[in-house]
Amino acid sequence: MPRVDELMYGYKHIVQEIIEAGQVKQQIKWCVQEYSLLIVTAGAGQLLWNEGQYELTQGSCFIAKPDHEYEIESRLGTVEIYRIIFAPLPSSAATYTDALPCDVLLSCHPFSRCLELVEGIFRIKDAQDMMSEMRRHILLQEFLMMLIAQGVVAGTDWHQHIRQSLRYIQEHYNLPLTVDDLADHANMERWRYARMFKQVTGKTPLDYISQLRMSRAKQLLSGTEDRMFDIASHVGLSNEYYFSKKFKKSVGVSPGQYRRQCRDHVRVFSPFMEDYLVALGIVPVVQSCHAGWGKQDYLGLNHIPELDIEGDDPDRLSVYKPDVILLESASFRWKLNEYQQIAPHITLSSHSENWRQMLVSVAEMFGKTSVAEEMIAQYEHQAAAARSTLERRVQGQTVAMLRLSSCGFTLYGGEKHGYTGPVLYGDLALEPHSLVRRLTKGARKAELTAEQLGLLDADHIFITFDNEDGQKMGLKYLSSPVWNSLRAVQNKRVYEVDFLSWMNYGLLSNRKKINDVLHFLGSV
Structure with a gap:
C-alpha cells in the first residue's frame, strides 16, 4: 500500500x-x-x-x-x-x-x-x-x-457491463434484441440491467435500440436509393409496414416523405430555427416573426415573407405551400397544432444550448451533414482567433450580459447555460463577473433586485432591450442612481447589442455575438 x-x-x-x-x-x-x-x-x-x-x-x-x-x-x-x-x-x-x-x-x-x-x-x-x-x-x-x-475498475462493476452491452447493441442493432437477451449477455438480472441501463444512458434499452435504428434509417434514406424493404431489414425491422409506422412515430413523417425532404429545393417553414437553415444554405419559404420581438433581421431574409406565429391566421401559411414544418421540441409554446393540416411536422429533440448538435440534426434532415461540419469548423476557427485577440486586450477584466425589459434587469448565465454564456465565457473565454457565477449557477438567467444590480461592478456590460416598449419603459432603470453608480456605466463601457441575434441560439447568431464583442472590446 x-x-x-x-x-x-x-x-x-x-x-x-x-x-x-x-x-x-x-x-x-x-x-x-x-x-x-x-x-x-x-x-x-x-x-x-x-x-x-x-x-x-x-x-x-x-x-x-x-x-x-x-x-x-x-x-x-x-x-x-x-x-x-x-x-x-x-x-x-x-x-x-x-x-x-x-x-x-x-x-x-x-x-x-x-x-x-x-x-x-x-x-x-x-x-x-x-x-x-x-x-x-x-x-x-x-x-x-x-x-x-x-476503486471502480473495468470489468468489475455494473457500469462496465452496461458499456459492454452498449457496444454489443451498436454492433448488433439489426438483430431481434430483447431486454432478456441483453441482460443475459451482460450477465445481469433483468431488473438490475434495465435499471442500470437507464441510469447510464437516460433511456430504456428498447428506446435506445429504437433511436439507434431510426438514426441509421435516416442516414440510409438521405444517402442512398435503397428500397424501403431493404432499409427496414438493414435496421432490424423486416416488416416494411411496421418500419414505416415506427419511423413516422419517431420522426414525424413517413420514410418516403423524409427522403423527399432530404432532396434539394424543399420548401421549409421552421419558426425561429431559420438560423440553422440559413447556415446550411437553405432558404425558408416563410420566415417567422413575433409582434413583440420582430424578426431575425441579422439573417438577411428581407425578401422572404413573414408570418407572425402568434398573431396571424394559420391559413396564411398554406398560401406558401411548405413541404415540411420543422420544429424543435420546445416550440410547443407557440401552439402550432393548427398548422398540422398544412404540411407534415418534424419535431427534433431540443439541443438549444448545444447549437452544434442541433445544426447537425437539421443537416441530417436535408442531407447536408458535410456542410454542417464545415460550418462548425469555420466557427471554431473564428472563435479561436477572436479568443486570442481578446486575451491580449481584456485579460483579467470581467464581463456581464443584461437584458432589460419593463420588468427590470435580467442577468444571463455562465459558460454552460443561456443564449450568451457559452459564447462569452466558453468560446471566447472572457471572465464572467462573480455575480454571474453566484446568481446563475446551474441556471440560464437570474432576475436582479436593485441591491444585486448595485453589486455588478463588472468592467464591461453588454445590454439588450426586450422590445421597443421595453426600451422606452427601461429608460427609468437606466436613469436610476444604482445603475449610474456602476463601474462600466461610469467608464462608458456599456454596449447595446441586437435583441434577436443575442437572445437566440444558432451558428449565425453566435457569429454575430463574436463580431459584436470584437467590435466593442477588440480595441479596448
Whole structure:
C-alpha cells in the first residue's frame, strides 16, 4: 500500500475538447510525456489504444500513461471531454503506477461532484497567482482521491457491463434484441440491467435500440436509393409496414416523405430555427416573426415573407405551400397544432444550448451533414482567433450580459447555460463577473433586485432591450442612481447589442455575438 506522500500529483495543464459525429467519424489523438486524466462530461464514444478499447459515456474516466497513443471517436452526436495533464511529484514517482489504475475504464460517482471539480480546475486554468496554482493542485488531488476510494475498475462493476452491452447493441442493432437477451449477455438480472441501463444512458434499452435504428434509417434514406424493404431489414425491422409506422412515430413523417425532404429545393417553414437553415444554405419559404420581438433581421431574409406565429391566421401559411414544418421540441409554446393540416411536422429533440448538435440534426434532415461540419469548423476557427485577440486586450477584466425589459434587469448565465454564456465565457473565454457565477449557477438567467444590480461592478456590460416598449419603459432603470453608480456605466463601457441575434441560439447568431464583442472590446 503506497504511503500518503507517494500519492501526490502535480497539475500541468487542462484542455476541453469536443468531438462532433458526422458522415465521417470525428476523432482526436494524443500522445504526451505526462499522464492524462480523461473525463467525459457529455455524449458517447469509443476510446482506442494499442492494448484495447472502451465505450465512453457521461461520467467515464480514464488515466492514460505517458508516451502512449490514444484515440477517441464519437458515436452518435457530440462527445465532450476534459483532459487533465499531470505528473507524480518526485516523492511519489517510484510507486505511482501502483497508486492509480491506469489504462482501465473508471466511473466517477457522484458525477455532479466530478463535474464541479473538473470545471473548477478549468475556470482557473490560466491564472498565474499562487492561490490559483494551489487551488488547481488541491482540486486535482481531490478528484484522484475519489477515483482511488471508489476503486471502480473495468470489468468489475455494473457500469462496465452496461458499456459492454452498449457496444454489443451498436454492433448488433439489426438483430431481434430483447431486454432478456441483453441482460443475459451482460450477465445481469433483468431488473438490475434495465435499471442500470437507464441510469447510464437516460433511456430504456428498447428506446435506445429504437433511436439507434431510426438514426441509421435516416442516414440510409438521405444517402442512398435503397428500397424501403431493404432499409427496414438493414435496421432490424423486416416488416416494411411496421418500419414505416415506427419511423413516422419517431420522426414525424413517413420514410418516403423524409427522403423527399432530404432532396434539394424543399420548401421549409421552421419558426425561429431559420438560423440553422440559413447556415446550411437553405432558404425558408416563410420566415417567422413575433409582434413583440420582430424578426431575425441579422439573417438577411428581407425578401422572404413573414408570418407572425402568434398573431396571424394559420391559413396564411398554406398560401406558401411548405413541404415540411420543422420544429424543435420546445416550440410547443407557440401552439402550432393548427398548422398540422398544412404540411407534415418534424419535431427534433431540443439541443438549444448545444447549437452544434442541433445544426447537425437539421443537416441530417436535408442531407447536408458535410456542410454542417464545415460550418462548425469555420466557427471554431473564428472563435479561436477572436479568443486570442481578446486575451491580449481584456485579460483579467470581467464581463456581464443584461437584458432589460419593463420588468427590470435580467442577468444571463455562465459558460454552460443561456443564449450568451457559452459564447462569452466558453468560446471566447472572457471572465464572467462573480455575480454571474453566484446568481446563475446551474441556471440560464437570474432576475436582479436593485441591491444585486448595485453589486455588478463588472468592467464591461453588454445590454439588450426586450422590445421597443421595453426600451422606452427601461429608460427609468437606466436613469436610476444604482445603475449610474456602476463601474462600466461610469467608464462608458456599456454596449447595446441586437435583441434577436443575442437572445437566440444558432451558428449565425453566435457569429454575430463574436463580431459584436470584437467590435466593442477588440480595441479596448
